[in-house]
Amino acid sequence: MEQTLSLTKQKAARPSLADRLQKWLPKIVLAPTMLVTVVCIYGFMFWTFYLSLTNSRFLPSFNFAGLMQYEKLMDNDRWITSVTNLGIFGLMFMLIAIVLGVGLAILLDQNIRQEGAIRTIYLYPMALSFIVTGTAWKWILNPGLGIEKLMHDWGFTGFEFNWLVDQDMSVYTLVIAAVWQSSGFVMAMFLAGLRGIDSSIIKAAQIDGASMPAIYWKIVLPCLRPVFFSAVIITSHIAIKSFDLVTALTAGGPGYSSDLPALFMYAHSFTRGQVGLGAASAIMMLAGVLAILVPYLYSELREKKS
Incomplete structure (x- = not known):
C-alpha cells in the first residue's frame, strides 16, 4: 500500500x-x-x-592593421566636416524640436477647441519617411522653384532664400526639415506626460496664488524629467543616424558642406572602395550613440534600484 x-x-x-x-x-x-x-x-x-582594424578596401581583408583606419579618419577633412555638421545639426535639431514640442504640448493641454484636429496636423509629418520629407523640402527651398521664386512672383524681387545652394547655410536646411518632421512626435510625448500629472497639484498651486507660467516652470516641467530624457535620446539618435534626409535634401552638398557621418560612411564603404575606413566611421557613430545611451540607462537602473 x-x-x-x-x-x-x-x-x-x-x-x-x-x-x-x-x-x-x-x-x-x-x-x-x-x-x-x-x-x-x-x-x-x-x-x-x-x-575597422584591417586594411580592407574593395573587399574585406583579414590583415590586421591596428588603428590605421582611425588615424586616416581623423586626418580626413570630409570626416571632420561631417562631425562638425553633426554637432551643429544635432544640437539645433534637438533644442528646437524639444522646445517647440513642449510649447505645443502646453498649448494643447489648455483644452482648446479642435484639439484632436490640431494634434493630428502636428503629428502628420511623422507619418512620412525622411526621403519624402527631404524631397518635399528640396522643392520648397529650391531658389528656382520654392519660397524664393514665390516671393519674386509676388513682386518681392529683392527677397533671397538660397540656403540650399549656400555652403555656409546648407546644413541649416537639414535642421528645418528634421524639426518639421519630428517636433509633432516630441509634442505627443510631452502631451502624454502632461496628461499623466495629477490635476490636484496644479489646483493647489493656483489656490496658493501661483500663476500658470510659474506652475508650469516650477512644478509641471520638473515632473516631466523622464520625458525630457526620452526626447533627448530619441532626437539625438535620429540626428546621429540621419542618412536618408541628407541624401534626399542636399546629398551632402554643395560639395560636402552639409555632409553627415552616415553619408560619409556610405560613400567610403560602398562607392569609393574603402571598406575599412567606412567601418571605422561606423564604429565612431556607434560610440556616439553609446555615449548618450549608456548614461541614460545607468540613471534609469539606479533609480529603479533606489
Whole structure:
C-alpha cells in the first residue's frame, strides 16, 4: 500500500508532456528571433569593428592593421566636416524640436477647441519617411522653384532664400526639415506626460496664488524629467543616424558642406572602395550613440534600484 502511494506521488510530481511543452514552447518560438538578433545585430557589429582594424578596401581583408583606419579618419577633412555638421545639426535639431514640442504640448493641454484636429496636423509629418520629407523640402527651398521664386512672383524681387545652394547655410536646411518632421512626435510625448500629472497639484498651486507660467516652470516641467530624457535620446539618435534626409535634401552638398557621418560612411564603404575606413566611421557613430545611451540607462537602473 505504501509503495503504491509513493509511486502515485512520484507520477503526480513528474511533469506531464503538456506541461513540458507549455514551459519550453515560448523559448522555442523566440529562439529563431534571438538567434537572428545576436547574429545580424551584435555579430555584424563586432564584424564591423574587426574590419575597422584591417586594411580592407574593395573587399574585406583579414590583415590586421591596428588603428590605421582611425588615424586616416581623423586626418580626413570630409570626416571632420561631417562631425562638425553633426554637432551643429544635432544640437539645433534637438533644442528646437524639444522646445517647440513642449510649447505645443502646453498649448494643447489648455483644452482648446479642435484639439484632436490640431494634434493630428502636428503629428502628420511623422507619418512620412525622411526621403519624402527631404524631397518635399528640396522643392520648397529650391531658389528656382520654392519660397524664393514665390516671393519674386509676388513682386518681392529683392527677397533671397538660397540656403540650399549656400555652403555656409546648407546644413541649416537639414535642421528645418528634421524639426518639421519630428517636433509633432516630441509634442505627443510631452502631451502624454502632461496628461499623466495629477490635476490636484496644479489646483493647489493656483489656490496658493501661483500663476500658470510659474506652475508650469516650477512644478509641471520638473515632473516631466523622464520625458525630457526620452526626447533627448530619441532626437539625438535620429540626428546621429540621419542618412536618408541628407541624401534626399542636399546629398551632402554643395560639395560636402552639409555632409553627415552616415553619408560619409556610405560613400567610403560602398562607392569609393574603402571598406575599412567606412567601418571605422561606423564604429565612431556607434560610440556616439553609446555615449548618450549608456548614461541614460545607468540613471534609469539606479533609480529603479533606489
